[in-house]
Amino acid sequence: MVDIHEITKLIKDKKYQETLKKIEEKIAIKVQKDYSDSLAILSQRKLNSANMSIQDAEKILNESEESIINYTIKKYNATHGIEEKIGISKEVENTEFVSYAMSYLLNNIIEMFSAIQGSKELERYLTSIRVKNPKKYATQVLDWIKNS
Numbered sequence: 001m002v003d004i005h006e007i008t009k010l011i012k013d014k015k016y017q018e019t020l021k022k023i024e025e026k027i028a029i030k031v032q033k034d035y036s037d038s039l040a041i042l043s044q045r046k047l048n049s050a051n052m053s054i055q056d057a058e059k060i061l062n063e064s065e066e067s068i069i070n071y072t073i074k075k076y077n078a079t080h081g082i083e084e085k086i087g088i089s090k091e092v093e094n095t096e097f098v099s100y101a102m103s104y105l106l107n108n109i110i111e112m113f114s115a116i117q118g119s120k121e122l123e124r125y126l127t128s129i130r131v132k133n134p135k136k137y138a139t140q141v142l143d144w145i146k147n148s
Helices: 004-012 014-026 037-049 054-063 065-079 104-116 119-128 134-146
Strands: none
Touching (some): 004 014, 004 037, 004 054, 004 104, 014 054, 014 104, 054 065, 054 104, 065 104, 065 134, 104 134, 119 134
């Protein structure tokens, strides 16, 4: 089991922060500047569901930084503003999206790690974290990776 302090250490690590900055330079993504233990607990659950260690995340970040940046940009471009694209009115919502948590990059690293393990493992991971229609989303993830 991954310790939440390890996750916080990774999120605050110089390399992770530099990668976030590179992404922010390429797309207009707003990222929260703080990172709480409650967010680390969510990341812990995802890491554990993917059977992934902090070392696995660091390896992807260090060895495949350009791929994870490209994946993140493709995913952002495909999903940003999706509510308007499919016709969901913002008027019915009580909250407004303001910014991403710093852990969004770790979430993308986890998706990439799971995809590297194979499409069935990716689907298993997505099912375990309760993604709606995991098979369809897995196909999209694999497409983003292929084109990264």
